[in-house]
Every structure is written in C-alpha cells, then in structure tokens.
Amino acid sequence: MWSGGHLLPDGASGGPAHPLIRLFGRWVHRPLLPAARLWRRNIQLRVVATTLLMSLGVVILLGLVVIGQVRNGLLDAKRHAAQGQAAGGFEVAEQVADRMSDRGQDGAGASGRGVQDSGAWLNALVEQLASGGKGAYSVVALSSDSGETPYVASRGPRASGDVRPDSVPADLRKQVDEGTAPYERYGKIVHAGPGEAEPAVIIGKRLDDNHGDAYQLYYLFPFTQEEKSLSLVKGTLATAGVFVVVLLGAIAWVVVRQVVTPVRMAAGISERLAAGLLQERMKVTGEDDIARLGESFNKMAQNLQLKIQQLEELSRMQRRFVSDVSHELRTPLTTVRMAADVIHEAREDFDPATARSAELLRGQLDRFESLLADLLEISRFDAGAAALEAEPIDLRDVVHRVVDGAEPLAEAKGTRIVVRGAEAPVIAEADARRVERVLRNLVVNAVEHGEGRDVVVRLATAGGAVAVAVRDYGVGLKPGEATRVFNRFWRADPARARTTGGTGLGLSIAVEDARLHGGWLQAWGEPGGGSQFRLTLPRTTSDTLRGSPIPLEPEDSRRNRRPDDAAPARPAAERLASVPAQPRSGLPSGELPLPPVEAPAPSADPTALPGSGARVVRGAQEAPQGSSAVRPTTPNEGEGRPRGR
Incomplete structure (x- = not known):
C-alpha cells in the first residue's frame, strides 16, 4: 500500500487481498517451494551459486571495460586514417582543378564550352578519387549554395558506387558551406539498393572546380572492418568469460565439497547418535583441520556413549531397586496392616494416648500403602510393562x-x-x-x-x-x-x-x-x-x-x-x-x-x-x-x- 502514491485514499486502511490475488500468489509460490527448501538446506549450492554470480558479474564488468577500450581504439585509428586519406584526396582535387583551369586559359578563352564540361569534370574527378579506395571509402560531390554559376548547382550530385548522396547529413553540408576547413561527422552510408545503412565517418570540404565555382567534396569511410574486429573481440571475450565462470564454479564446487562432506557426515552421525546408535563414529583421514574436527567429534561421541551407558546403568539400578523394594515391602506391609487393623479395632479399650497412636498408625499406613502403590506404578512405566x-x-x-x-x-x-x-x-x-x-x-x-x-x-x-x-x-x-x-x-x-x-x-x-x-x-x-x-x-x-x-x-x-x-x-x-x-x-x-x-x-x-x-x-x-x-x-x-x- 502506498500512502504517497494515492493507491488508497487518505485514512483508508488496506483490506485483505482479493481471492484471485491470493490464488495467483499460491500458484506462483508452490513450484518455488522445492527450490527454496533446497537453497536453505544445501550450503554447497549456496556457495557455488554465489561464486558463479560474483564471477559472472566480474567477467561482465571486465568484458564491458575491454570492449569499450577496443571500440574507442578502433574508432580513433579509423578517424586518424580517414583524416589522412581525405586530406590527400582534397589536395588531389585542388591540383586537378588548377591544371584544368590553366589549360582553359591557354586554350580558346572564356567561352561557354568550359562551363558545359564542368559536369563531366566532376564525374571524372569522383571516379578518379574513388578508384584508389577499392571499397575502403566512397566519394560524393555536391553543389555548394555559395557557388556563383547557377546551372552548375542545378546538376545532380555525383557519388561513387551505389552510395546515395543523401548519406551526407544536412548540418554537415551547412558547416562545409560556411567554412573552408575540412569537417567531419559520424553518420550512416545509405545505399541505393536493398540493404541496411552502414555506420561511417564522413569528412567533407568546400572546393572550387575547374571554372572556379564552389562545390562540396565528401569522403565516406565505413566501419565495416572495425565492426568485424569488434564482433570478433566480443565473441572471444564471451567464450573466455563462460569458460572462466564455469571453471570457477567447478573449483568452488570441489573446494566446498571437501569442506561440506565431513560436515554432512558429522550431521548424519549426530542424527544416528541422537537415535540411540551410540557406536557411530566419523571416518578420519589426514591431519588437517577437518581431520582434527573428526577426531574431536569421535572423542565427544565416545565420552557421551560412556556417560549415557553409566546413566542408563544407574537408572536401571535405581528402577530395579525401587521395584525390588516395592515388592519386598508388600509382604511385611500386609502383616503390619493386619496387626494395625486389629489394634485399631480394639482402640476403645486402650487409654486415650494409645488409642490416638493406633489412629495415627493406621493413617500413616494408608500413606505408606499409597506411596508404595505409586512406586510400583512408576516402576511399571519405567519397565515398559504398563498396558x-x-x-x-x-x-x-x-x-x-x-x-x-x-x-x-x-x-x-x-x-x-x-x-x-x-x-x-x-x-x-x-x-x-x-x-x-x-x-x-x-x-x-x-x-x-x-x-x-x-x-x-x-x-x-x-x-x-x-x-x-x-x-x-x-x-x-x-x-x-x-x-x-x-x-x-x-x-x-x-x-x-x-x-x-x-x-x-x-x-x-x-x-x-x-x-x-x-x-x-x-x-x-x-x-x-x-x-x-x-x-x-x-x-x-x-x-x-x-x-x-x-x-x-x-x-x-x-x-x-x-x-x-x-x-x-x-x-x-x-x-x-x-x-x-x-x-x-x-x-x-x-x-x-x-x-x-x-x-x-x-x-x-x-x-x-x-x-x-x-x-x-x-x-x-x-x-x-x-x-x-x-x-x-x-x-x-x-x-x-x-x-x-
């Protein structure tokens, strides 16, 4: 019941649970009873289970740390390699644009023919830059909003392979348009055909083409190889972790068994001693602490057996004494009773003191007979003869x-x-x-x-x-x-x-x-x-x-x-x-x-x-x-x- 959670109104008291809830609770609780009983009674199971859980926690924590370190290392290495590759590509694109610009000035002059060839020039540039990657990266060329030639921007984007140009995030394009330095961003490569997007690092820079118009050039480096390496590391760590946990569990089982087995043996022998089998003893091997415990237990059992035998013998002697005395006293008591009855019948002929003594004698004989009858009855119970x-x-x-x-x-x-x-x-x-x-x-x-x-x-x-x-x-x-x-x-x-x-x-x-x-x-x-x-x-x-x-x-x-x-x-x-x-x-x-x-x-x-x-x-x-x-x-x-x- 939550007083602050308003499950019940203020001042309301929680009544008994609904019968369906109690029935469901019993239905859930009943199958767990054997397991709970085994858990309470088996110390070896508790120790091994605790060891396995703690080992599993340590292995999982260690695996997370190692995987995090490996992932960070792979990402840093990939990023540095991508930055170097992209810087070289940007430099090649600038050199090609400069050479084409110089040739255009030495040729026919500034006519509309150079502008018409810019699209072909971009296609050739993308294919040239992408040919050196051999699938390690992709190249995308996009028009720049800051370009001064409108019809260049109106042409479609260029991309190598089946990479879709919209793989480049819009915020990265905006950054590239606003500056002249290279910019990078983590994103995903989207392919034109069926298939899932690949995580990648994207590096872009704004450049000028052979006519001096601005365009954007991007390098997309997928993490395919790094993901394979990381998956291999995860699989290796998982296999090693399972092996370590099982090994630690087996070690704990063996170690605890060496300690628990003598304790169980002592418990079983104690139960048999309690049942009256006083000759039971523990088997002692070695000279370690368990062996000393067994020797001490056997000495204790021997002393208990001796004391119990002495007490049993004393008890038998006492019962026999009470029984013998009770039976032996019956004959003289009968004779005394007969004499006391005779005296009691003739008490009126005696003087008052003697008559009173006769009455006291009969009363005390009644008490003595009652005590003797009780002793005889107790002796029958002690001998197991009561029917x-x-x-x-x-x-x-x-x-x-x-x-x-x-x-x-x-x-x-x-x-x-x-x-x-x-x-x-x-x-x-x-x-x-x-x-x-x-x-x-x-x-x-x-x-x-x-x-x-x-x-x-x-x-x-x-x-x-x-x-x-x-x-x-x-x-x-x-x-x-x-x-x-x-x-x-x-x-x-x-x-x-x-x-x-x-x-x-x-x-x-x-x-x-x-x-x-x-x-x-x-x-x-x-x-x-x-x-x-x-x-x-x-x-x-x-x-x-x-x-x-x-x-x-x-x-x-x-x-x-x-x-x-x-x-x-x-x-x-x-x-x-x-x-x-x-x-x-x-x-x-x-x-x-x-x-x-x-x-x-x-x-x-x-x-x-x-x-x-x-x-x-x-x-x-x-x-x-x-x-x-x-x-x-x-x-x-x-x-x-x-x-x-």
Missing part, C-alpha cells in the same frame, strides 16, 4: 465418579465443584481406570489448593480429540516452574500443610497415563489467578492428536480479561461464568457468560510440552487453515507455578 485396556467410555461418567469422591474434601474446604460441558456425550476410547486416576489427582489438587474458591471441571469434544480441564482460582502457579510440574517427588512448597498426604508422584503418573493414551497433559497458571490443568486424549486409539478443544489458558485469565472486568472482584457465579466458551444451555439460570476474548497465539515449542507434545505441535502446524479441527495449544500457555503433589 492400556482401552474401550469406548463416556468421560462424563468418569468425571461424575471423581467429583463424587472429592465431595467430602470439597465440603471440608468450603469449595464448590462445578461441571461444565456435560450436556452431550463425550465418548473416547480410553482406559477408564487410568483416566479416573488422572482426573482424581487433578480435582483433588485443585480443591486442596483452591483456597475455598470454586473449582470448575469442563468437558469438550471437537474433531478427533476430547478434553477435560480442571480450573481453580487459588494461589496459582509461578512462571518458570512449568517444566518441573510433572517431575517426580517435586513439590512447589514442601513446607505447605497437606491434608491428603500426597506422595509427589501423582502428576508424574498422570502424565505417563496420558502418554500411554497418546494424549497430552498440560498445566497453566498465574500467581494469585489460579491454575488450569488440561487432559487431552484422541477420540480413538488410532487417531493422531492435533490439538485440544479447550484452550489451555482460560479466557478469564488476567491477560485475556478486559480492563473493565479486571478491577472489581466478582462473585463466585460470575467468576464461574467466565470459564471459556461453553454452550449457553449449560449455564445455570441467572448466569450470563462473558463475551469470548481471543488470546494471542504464542509460538509452539515442542520440547516444553509434556506428553507427546512434539507430535501434537507438528500435527497442528500441518493442519490446514480454516479447518474445523481443534485449536492447537502451545507450551507458553502452560507456563506457571506447579502445585505440590
């Missing part, structure tokens, strides 16, 4: 069971659990036991950290995905801790009182359950603004997850909230109504949803996504625009402070 028993289930039933189980805790905390989006069935192929475990962990944590405020559980389905989001309005999450929220045994605030006695493994097991489904578990939060955890699963086990029907960052977050909504504190009903994009039929009477506010789409970083994040983002980027599929979410939406689990 998915998927079947079509309605997530509404799972959510209702989880909410019913969390109601006692919610009543104790003064929290209300509200379910949204449960009007229509939300069917997916999933393991009901694992999904219920994930949602129970999310809901219980939301209630525990919601500080008595409402907790919203939202269900949605779209495209090939289903999602369940748990939103609380408690302490929220701090930025920078989202990468650790699913770590094992990690707690945001270890000193925080925990009424339910978490083990620190809940979210770790939850994210493994999500991955087992090919799903996605993410967290979002802001300090003082609550948090939201979202579980996204493919509708069928064969589907590829491309996004989530629920945005990770809710529309009632501070960033998405309108300024006039951010100042006053809202009651619980209005705060619940601001949970994103629900059908109007799902709202209780008296509640009106806030208008949706579009959040800016942050860039996706697959490495920061829990679960199958890389696959989710890649699939979302490949989805066509305008698709009715779910909106892909990004890790930036999940930044926040993780709650202690």
Whole structure:
C-alpha cells in the first residue's frame, strides 16, 4: 500500500487481498517451494551459486571495460586514417582543378564550352578519387549554395558506387558551406539498393572546380572492418568469460565439497547418535583441520556413549531397586496392616494416648500403602510393562465418579465443584481406570489448593480429540516452574500443610497415563489467578492428536480479561461464568457468560510440552487453515507455578 502514491485514499486502511490475488500468489509460490527448501538446506549450492554470480558479474564488468577500450581504439585509428586519406584526396582535387583551369586559359578563352564540361569534370574527378579506395571509402560531390554559376548547382550530385548522396547529413553540408576547413561527422552510408545503412565517418570540404565555382567534396569511410574486429573481440571475450565462470564454479564446487562432506557426515552421525546408535563414529583421514574436527567429534561421541551407558546403568539400578523394594515391602506391609487393623479395632479399650497412636498408625499406613502403590506404578512405566485396556467410555461418567469422591474434601474446604460441558456425550476410547486416576489427582489438587474458591471441571469434544480441564482460582502457579510440574517427588512448597498426604508422584503418573493414551497433559497458571490443568486424549486409539478443544489458558485469565472486568472482584457465579466458551444451555439460570476474548497465539515449542507434545505441535502446524479441527495449544500457555503433589 502506498500512502504517497494515492493507491488508497487518505485514512483508508488496506483490506485483505482479493481471492484471485491470493490464488495467483499460491500458484506462483508452490513450484518455488522445492527450490527454496533446497537453497536453505544445501550450503554447497549456496556457495557455488554465489561464486558463479560474483564471477559472472566480474567477467561482465571486465568484458564491458575491454570492449569499450577496443571500440574507442578502433574508432580513433579509423578517424586518424580517414583524416589522412581525405586530406590527400582534397589536395588531389585542388591540383586537378588548377591544371584544368590553366589549360582553359591557354586554350580558346572564356567561352561557354568550359562551363558545359564542368559536369563531366566532376564525374571524372569522383571516379578518379574513388578508384584508389577499392571499397575502403566512397566519394560524393555536391553543389555548394555559395557557388556563383547557377546551372552548375542545378546538376545532380555525383557519388561513387551505389552510395546515395543523401548519406551526407544536412548540418554537415551547412558547416562545409560556411567554412573552408575540412569537417567531419559520424553518420550512416545509405545505399541505393536493398540493404541496411552502414555506420561511417564522413569528412567533407568546400572546393572550387575547374571554372572556379564552389562545390562540396565528401569522403565516406565505413566501419565495416572495425565492426568485424569488434564482433570478433566480443565473441572471444564471451567464450573466455563462460569458460572462466564455469571453471570457477567447478573449483568452488570441489573446494566446498571437501569442506561440506565431513560436515554432512558429522550431521548424519549426530542424527544416528541422537537415535540411540551410540557406536557411530566419523571416518578420519589426514591431519588437517577437518581431520582434527573428526577426531574431536569421535572423542565427544565416545565420552557421551560412556556417560549415557553409566546413566542408563544407574537408572536401571535405581528402577530395579525401587521395584525390588516395592515388592519386598508388600509382604511385611500386609502383616503390619493386619496387626494395625486389629489394634485399631480394639482402640476403645486402650487409654486415650494409645488409642490416638493406633489412629495415627493406621493413617500413616494408608500413606505408606499409597506411596508404595505409586512406586510400583512408576516402576511399571519405567519397565515398559504398563498396558492400556482401552474401550469406548463416556468421560462424563468418569468425571461424575471423581467429583463424587472429592465431595467430602470439597465440603471440608468450603469449595464448590462445578461441571461444565456435560450436556452431550463425550465418548473416547480410553482406559477408564487410568483416566479416573488422572482426573482424581487433578480435582483433588485443585480443591486442596483452591483456597475455598470454586473449582470448575469442563468437558469438550471437537474433531478427533476430547478434553477435560480442571480450573481453580487459588494461589496459582509461578512462571518458570512449568517444566518441573510433572517431575517426580517435586513439590512447589514442601513446607505447605497437606491434608491428603500426597506422595509427589501423582502428576508424574498422570502424565505417563496420558502418554500411554497418546494424549497430552498440560498445566497453566498465574500467581494469585489460579491454575488450569488440561487432559487431552484422541477420540480413538488410532487417531493422531492435533490439538485440544479447550484452550489451555482460560479466557478469564488476567491477560485475556478486559480492563473493565479486571478491577472489581466478582462473585463466585460470575467468576464461574467466565470459564471459556461453553454452550449457553449449560449455564445455570441467572448466569450470563462473558463475551469470548481471543488470546494471542504464542509460538509452539515442542520440547516444553509434556506428553507427546512434539507430535501434537507438528500435527497442528500441518493442519490446514480454516479447518474445523481443534485449536492447537502451545507450551507458553502452560507456563506457571506447579502445585505440590
């Protein structure tokens, strides 16, 4: 859009491009995509192409300079030779006129016979002067306007060969008439027959004939030979330039290949190392810089292989230790549990201190059994022994069971659990036991950290995905801790009182359950603004997850909230109504949803996504625009402070 070019009126804004323009742009852009991709990925091609372009520019510049110098030299040589030839011809014409004038005076005297022979004399003079040129030049004799004998001027002009007298420019004739010195001008020789005009240098002078009348004599020197010489030089320079450019391109190709080939080899070996083939090494030959690079690369690969093997061995030992300890503790724990149950049943017969100890013993045994069950589950995931028993289930039933189980805790905390989006069935192929475990962990944590405020559980389905989001309005999450929220045994605030006695493994097991489904578990939060955890699963086990029907960052977050909504504190009903994009039929009477506010789409970083994040983002980027599929979410939406689990 040009503001100064008046393509649009002042103040007008440019709208979207016309569909035909966009279609033409895509039609032009599509064939260029492979070439552009090759250009970006092939450094050897870029170096060789740059070398060829620069060499071509230098050769063209040098050729123009050389051709200019040769042309100027040929023109100067031709002009000097023409000036000498024309001066000799003018001198011969003057001598012939003088001799004929002397003979006329010695003869019959001044009679009309001498005047009548002037035309024949001019014809003979032109033929005499032109005979010495042998095609190197032509001679033209024209009458002069300053002549005193009118009938001489009335005779036609004389020219040698088939040269037309109008080849002499009019301004040159005027100059010759006004002076007595020779004048020259560049022009063209026009022939009487068919053919193109020839460039030439024209030299003329005003002379007197045998009767003393003025006439104009011109020499026309064509540049035929010079043009042939210049064409030969151009052809030679073009051939030499092409050869030089091709030679430089070949040299650049060979030189760059010697450098790029080891780099490509290192890149390929790096990819194989990343794929787990730790025994791959570069082939090293010679003692140059590339060879030293290969040796350093091989040493690095060897050290990495050693470290990875040590870490793998340590990891195997840790997993085996956890598994063995977990299994070995089950038998004594069962015995202790039986004894604790007996003591707990008879606690009324004990004194108050002993009875209280029996109750504490049973509570701590419950926590220990929970920790042991979590350790066993983690060991199954580590060993790859976790099995998915998927079947079509309605997530509404799972959510209702989880909410019913969390109601006692919610009543104790003064929290209300509200379910949204449960009007229509939300069917997916999933393991009901694992999904219920994930949602129970999310809901219980939301209630525990919601500080008595409402907790919203939202269900949605779209495209090939289903999602369940748990939103609380408690302490929220701090930025920078989202990468650790699913770590094992990690707690945001270890000193925080925990009424339910978490083990620190809940979210770790939850994210493994999500991955087992090919799903996605993410967290979002802001300090003082609550948090939201979202579980996204493919509708069928064969589907590829491309996004989530629920945005990770809710529309009632501070960033998405309108300024006039951010100042006053809202009651619980209005705060619940601001949970994103629900059908109007799902709202209780008296509640009106806030208008949706579009959040800016942050860039996706697959490495920061829990679960199958890389696959989710890649699939979302490949989805066509305008698709009715779910909106892909990004890790930036999940930044926040993780709650202690």
